[in-house]
Amino acid sequence: MSAPCHCKHSDDGASNGNALNVLSPELQQEFKDSNHPANLICELCRLFYDNNWVTGTGGGISIRDVDGENPNLVYIAPSGVQKERIQPWEMFLVELPDEKILRTPNDIPKELTKSYKYKPSACTPLFMSCYTMRDAGACIHTHSQHAVMTTLLYENEKEFTISHIEQIKALPKLQYNEQTKKVEKLVIPIIENTPHEEDLTDSLQEAIKNYPGTSAVLVRRHGIYVWGETVWKAKVYNEALDYLLELAVKMKLAGIPLVKEDS
Amino acid sequence: MSAPCHCKHSDDGASNGNALNVLSPELQQEFKDSNHPANLICELCRLFYDNNWVTGTGGGISIRDVDGENPNLVYIAPSGVQKERIQPWEMFLVELPDEKILRTPNDIPKELTKSYKYKPSACTPLFMSCYTMRDAGACIHTHSQHAVMTTLLYENEKEFTISHIEQIKALPKLQYNEQTKKVEKLVIPIIENTPHEEDLTDSLQEAIKNYPGTSAVLVRRHGIYVWGETVWKAKVYNEALDYLLELAVKMKLAGIPLVKEDS
Amino acid sequence: MSAPCHCKHSDDGASNGNALNVLSPELQQEFKDSNHPANLICELCRLFYDNNWVTGTGGGISIRDVDGENPNLVYIAPSGVQKERIQPWEMFLVELPDEKILRTPNDIPKELTKSYKYKPSACTPLFMSCYTMRDAGACIHTHSQHAVMTTLLYENEKEFTISHIEQIKALPKLQYNEQTKKVEKLVIPIIENTPHEEDLTDSLQEAIKNYPGTSAVLVRRHGIYVWGETVWKAKVYNEALDYLLELAVKMKLAGIPLVKEDS
């Protein structure tokens, strides 16, 4: 984990100095706001990189502009690039529900993109599933080793289940049951990996349907998809889940059951 | 661990640039001091986040203004927010012994808080117990995985005990016994977790009473509470304890007893 | 992992302030470009140091100026120095194919080098093998503990093999086989260590010949060599490989086979 730099001068870090000059005045204005979705994607990718979640071009993030004028606008990081080094002008911008492409980094002046031919993240159909089926505000995909190890240690399970750990309470829809006096256990579905990322779409959608309370889907030997109502909720859920997956691996290897029977 | 940035310009990091302008002149003046309790809470939360102690909105910290004009003033971080991103004006300020609320972040101009409805940390009654029963100057609560794993590896124990490790000496009230020529062993009580954080108060207070020499209480499957005479002592005790808990987990898994019989 | 600082002022970090003044105007001009190979070596060595890949003067990196006017120019870090503290003027510059030395840090004003007698990295003949046999654009050598542990856990194997992990797809030449509907498994040759680093050259070259699809060679009890068409591809391959080696160690210790039989 790595907290954001709070130096005064980092406020304009996302604007990347003079590089902005070749952009249109409209884009220059947009990217001055450090809370702009395109800037937040850059900031969070750097954080995720420091956590070993998106190294080697793996993983990604997409944000829907839920607080903006048009909450149907969705920002998507490009495919196959170093996530910790992407810049705000490298995002694809699409509009729901038709996924019409409004802006691509291939339109950006070549000084800033060095003629690289961009494609939207291979996760795009998976991100879209979270937006349309769950009205999510953001969706995060990581290659977290804790996620991968959990799916390997429970190779024959179709669900990851854990109970009686305080951190579970950071996740939504786990209400305290007044009758049983219990906080319900956390259950995250596990789907099988496929040779091409886009082929995960069907099984992800099925898992989302079958697990109406979940905010995440694990992909065996691959990683995890996590979403939330806003980018900050998605980030918090992902952190809490990764904490639990890290703990679960340690517990399993130490022979401690992940689900505790109530006494 | 992550040492503070010592760049010159980071001195005013806590002041967060122009954001302060909408605050009252009194608050602006207060928050210019990087050693102000509200700023220290922000700085330490960023450090704790980097250590995986307060991710996913978990954990927290409270500081009593022991060096200020009124040592009964207590600063408390809000509940359910990202700890590494809190700002000095988001703190609750209460006065002991009645816990009268003097200031809440809900009074701060909406530009800075985005109409978020703040509540004081759920740990508040636990922090207050440390102030009133131990005259503490600060209280830290983390979800450290080393703390959680220790309580899981010693599931049937009511105490964590370790001896003959140099780092123990960083903790208070462990005097060298001239007669036995021994430094006494470290004992930290473990209490059971509860569905609601505030319900921990009774058992925490009982542990504080029963263990007059302790500076910390472990909460099973949850984390740890640590306090000290000042914020810096609380920080040092928490670091030393976390070091020992990390080592204890490694020792237990390697089959090495935590308490060494003297030869 | 540690993402690069994106503060505006870090753009000129590589130029190191007034230190440049004693250099020739030509060198001053060169080193102002943060994408100059000599600056990239410095930036990446700091990143690699944070990953425990080049501590204690171990490891190294070399970049060929594939995007420059003369793509035969090769920059090489010096031997035996702290990799996270090297400066752009401390590089050796040689020209392929004769490896003619065009510039050495021993020609730099003593104010900047303190009369240290530099030698090119002991890895030089190994880096040259990657340039000449594979037309590489950069070559990275680390002492990664994951690499060393993998070669120790598979002490009698001459290859590291892993399959069915998503991150494998970040590596080149692993095509999806339409007939078998499989992504082929990743195979990296392991060569034995030698008392002197330069004596690895023969066995590295043999491995490069015998494994035409590989982008890396593991050296038992020592580390790994990774190359790519450009510095950024070499970096990405090295990250993806290190991720897989880290995971492989965990899998092996947990008793999970690295190669999964297809069902």
Added chain:
Amino acid sequence: MSAPCHCKHSDDGASNGNALNVLSPELQQEFKDSNHPANLICELCRLFYDNNWVTGTGGGISIRDVDGENPNLVYIAPSGVQKERIQPWEMFLVELPDEKILRTPNDIPKELTKSYKYKPSACTPLFMSCYTMRDAGACIHTHSQHAVMTTLLYENEKEFTISHIEQIKALPKLQYNEQTKKVEKLVIPIIENTPHEEDLTDSLQEAIKNYPGTSAVLVRRHGIYVWGETVWKAKVYNEALDYLLELAVKMKLAGIPLVKEDS
């Protein structure tokens, strides 16, 4: 590990802005040099803190001014303070061979020290042993968990021995034996811990005498002392040793012998 910040403005990080104004002009001038021993102690303590080597006030470092006008001057960090937050004016300055105290932080204006009563590091007699018996230029003491775990995993051994790992070559006095065609194995003595740190002096001195080729002494259940001809060599040796101790713990737990018989 954490590479130093190479932002331009960090050059004057050690000078700590206006704080210097209350110091004498001579001290102000001294502390402007980022390579001054007092500033290097601060920089390295922040690095060591990030590595979990000196948390909780543990560990320390001392530098002899081998490149200065008087190479008998020795700078020593104070005892019991947070190592990552010390400032250059908090050092003790003594002169060898009599260890005459030339300067103490207790003479520094109270604005900068807040009337804290400083004592020299409890490691002082141990540091002095390295200076007088080995003509060291710097001495580092850490509470590294890898060092502690190694002494616990080899509880009955009086030496830590490892062979056939490349990183060993970063340490001095391990010459390649032309006859046996071997690089000799690394041997570091282990001494037993004592209730008071200064009581380690006799056994440390005995170990230094008995192991003329060593650059370090392990202290069981405590940590390690490492020295070198200069501060940078001591730093490099300490990094290389910690790398080897980290690897040794992993090897031991995986059942891999630390010493390989030559085939």
